[in-house]
Amino acid sequence: MNATNRTVVVTGIGATTPLGGDSASFWEGLLAGRSGVSPLTQDWAAELPVQIAAQIAVDPGESIPRPQARKLDRSAQFALIAAREAWADAGYTGKAGAEAAVNPDRLGAVIASGIGGVTTLLGQYDILREQGVRKVSPHTVPMLMPNSPAANVGLEVNAQAGVHTPVSACASGAEAIGYAIEMIRSGRADVVVAGGTEAAIHPLPIAAFGNMMAMTKNNEDPEGASRPYDTGRDGFVLGEGAGVVVLESAEHAAQRGATVYCEAVGQGLSADSHHIAQPEPSGSGIANALQNLLDGTDLDPATITHINAHATSTPLGDVAELKALRKVFGDDVDHMAVSATKSMTGHLLGGAGGIETVATVLALKHRTAPPTINISELDPEVDGDIVRDEPRALPEGTIAALNNSFGFGGHNVALAFRTV
Numbered sequence: 001m002n003a004t005n006r007t008v009v010v011t012g013i014g015a016t017t018p019l020g021g022d023s024a025s026f027w028e029g030l031l032a033g034r035s036g037v038s039p040l041t042q043d044w045a046a047e048l049p050v051q052i053a054a055q056i057a058v059d060p061g062e063s064i065p066r067p068q069a070r071k072l073d074r075s076a077q078f079a080l081i082a083a084r085e086a087w088a089d090a091g092y093t094g095k096a097g098a099e100a101a102v103n104p105d106r107l108g109a110v111i112a113s114g115i116g117g118v119t120t121l122l123g124q125y126d127i128l129r130e131q132g133v134r135k136v137s138p139h140t141v142p143m144l145m146p147n148s149p150a151a152n153v154g155l156e157v158n159a160q161a162g163v164h165t166p167v168s169a170c171a172s173g174a175e176a177i178g179y180a181i182e183m184i185r186s187g188r189a190d191v192v193v194a195g196g197t198e199a200a201i202h203p204l205p206i207a208a209f210g211n212m213m214a215m216t217k218n219n220e221d222p223e224g225a226s227r228p229y230d231t232g233r234d235g236f237v238l239g240e241g242a243g244v245v246v247l248e249s250a251e252h253a254a255q256r257g258a259t260v261y262c263e264a265v266g267q268g269l270s271a272d273s274h275h276i277a278q279p280e281p282s283g284s285g286i287a288n289a290l291q292n293l294l295d296g297t298d299l300d301p302a303t304i305t306h307i308n309a310h311a312t313s314t315p316l317g318d319v320a321e322l323k324a325l326r327k328v329f330g331d332d333v334d335h336m337a338v339s340a341t342k343s344m345t346g347h348l349l350g351g352a353g354g355i356e357t358v359a360t361v362l363a364l365k366h367r368t369a370p371p372t373i374n375i376s377e378l379d380p381e382v383d384g385d386i387v388r389d390e391p392r393a394l395p396e397g398t399i400a401a402l403n404n405s406f407g408f409g410g411h412n413v414a415l416a417f418r419t420v
Contacts, residue, residue: 008184009253009420010261012090012246014082014195015358018239018345021058022085026355027362030370031391035223035344037237044203050210052222053201054239054346071139072152073117074199078242079149080156082354083111083193087157090246091258095158096191101256106190108161109154110180111244112172114350114407115200116146122204149197153244161189169407170312172196173243173353174415178267180247181415185266190252195244196354206238212277216313226347227374228311228318228340229382236312239346243354245361262364265400265416268293272410279317279406283324286404289412290328293402299416301332305394306369306401308360311340312347321404322384337369337392338384344373353405357415360403364419367394 015022018036019029029036036054045051060077061069063084069077096104120143127135142148147165154163162183166175173196180194209215216235218225226237247264270292272285279286293299307325311318318340325333341359348355363369369392378386400418 006185006187007250008181008247008264009250010245010264010361010417011248011253011258012086013261013358013361014085014089015241015243015355016056016058016078016081017241017355018054018057023358026358030341030344030359031368033344033371033373033389035373036239037222037225037346039222048203048206048210049217050206050215051219052225052237054237055201056240071143073120073143073148075113075117075197076149076152078199078240079111079153079197079244082195082242082244083153083156086193086244086246097158102191104158104160106161107157107159108163108180108183108189108192109150109157109159110164110166110176110192110194111150111153112166112176112196112350113146113149113198114167114169114172115198115205117144117148118200118205119202120144122202153193157193159193168411169409170347170349170352171405171407171411171413172350174357174403174405174413175353175411177245177353177357178269178413178415181264181266184247184249191246191248193244193246195242195357196351197242198349198351199240200349201238201240209238214314224374226313226343228313228343228372229379229386230375231377231379233313233315233318235314236342237346239348241348241355242351243356243358245357260420261361263418263420265299265418266293266297268296268414270412272412274410277408279320281316281320283320283327285410286321286324286406286412287327289414290324293414293416297416299400301329303398303400303418304332304336304402305399306363307336307338308356308363308401308403309338309340310404310406312342317406319379319381322382326383333384336385337387337394339370339387340372341370353403353413356403356405360401360417363394364399364401364417368392369394
């Protein structure tokens with residue numbers, strides 16, 4: 001099929017997060033303003049400067065049988081759980097080509113991870129050193145590969161149009177969804193299962209992030225530690241989990257009578273080329289991504305009423321994003337309700353764009369912007385309408401929402417969704 005610029009819609013959502021084991025409990029936790037951050041009780045945490053994290057609410061062992069789980073890194077387990085929910089939510093049963101009403105040649109999967117199977121790699125290395133070569137799992141390589149979550153989701157649904165794994169640090173999940181939108185718009189696929197996952201709560205990543213001063217060390221107040229836009233913000237809280245959506249061409253969805261959440265309008269991409277870890281302070285790279293989104297779609301800035309911000313609770317990044325929004329949208333920013341959901345979920349790295357896309361889709365469905373918690377004193381440099389403490393109703397009529405994600409290396413992704 002050579003069709004281009006086809007309309008793309010969201011027909012299914014799934015998530016497993018620090019706030020709940022499915023999309024419904026995740027959304028409920030967001031609206032309640034509940035923090036998923038807690039102390040790390042593992043023995044190894046006592047030696048670390050950072051002893052808190054946003055750990056998954058429901059252990060994957062509750063839904064993945066042990067024989068299968070032993071062959072999957074936690075990042076792949078999370079991705080499978082979220083993908084299964086999204087697939088069923090979209091109205092599909094079984095693999096493509098069997099019971100599911102989709103041709104496997106027209107089905108894709110794009111699941112990202114910023115780090116991949118880091119716990120498998122480090123855990124098996126410990127086994128190698130302590131127990132010897134023979135004890136290393138023969139499943140180690142398929143488990144640690146960054147494309148393992150995508151590959152396993154692709155196998156789960158029998159995706160044959162293409163299975164892909166964008167790796168762009170904390171922008172990975174959003175980039176995966178943007179790539180999936182383009183697969184459908186360009187005619188490569190009719191349906192794509194897309195999202196992001198991460199499972200990096202381990203002493204090495206935590207020690208490394210802590211030593212580079214990227215994470216908060218507020219161990220005394222875990223639930224209040226992630227505080228985007230607050231004057232006292234001092235770094236992010238590491239989280240884990242996955243968020244997945246089923247994207248579909250509008251024609252394909254209509255033909256099978258699917259329920260549609262919203263339209264996936266498109267993506268805008270850019271790179272800062274400024275610093276490996278720090279954002280460009282003026283937000284110029286982010287502004288380029290936002291402008292590219294406008295230039296590549298029919299999105300009307302006046303309809304954008306909600307933004308799920310990247311806002312990780314770092315001093316530079318939170319403000320740079322708002323500067324970029326003001327530069328591109330001007331006074332329209334004043335009617336954009338900004339939510340920083342990482343205040344509740346922590347930062348899922350490559351999984352952030354996945355769960356935050358699910359949150360953005362649900363915000364449009366319910367016409368409600370979730371709150372940002374833990375703002376005791378709003379930073380005077382914050383130039384935007386931040387939704388604080390309580391959810392806020394969004395307007396009636398046709399409205400749009402953005403989900404922004406940015407990553408180490410200067411990767412910038414802006415996704416747009418619109419009511420139908």
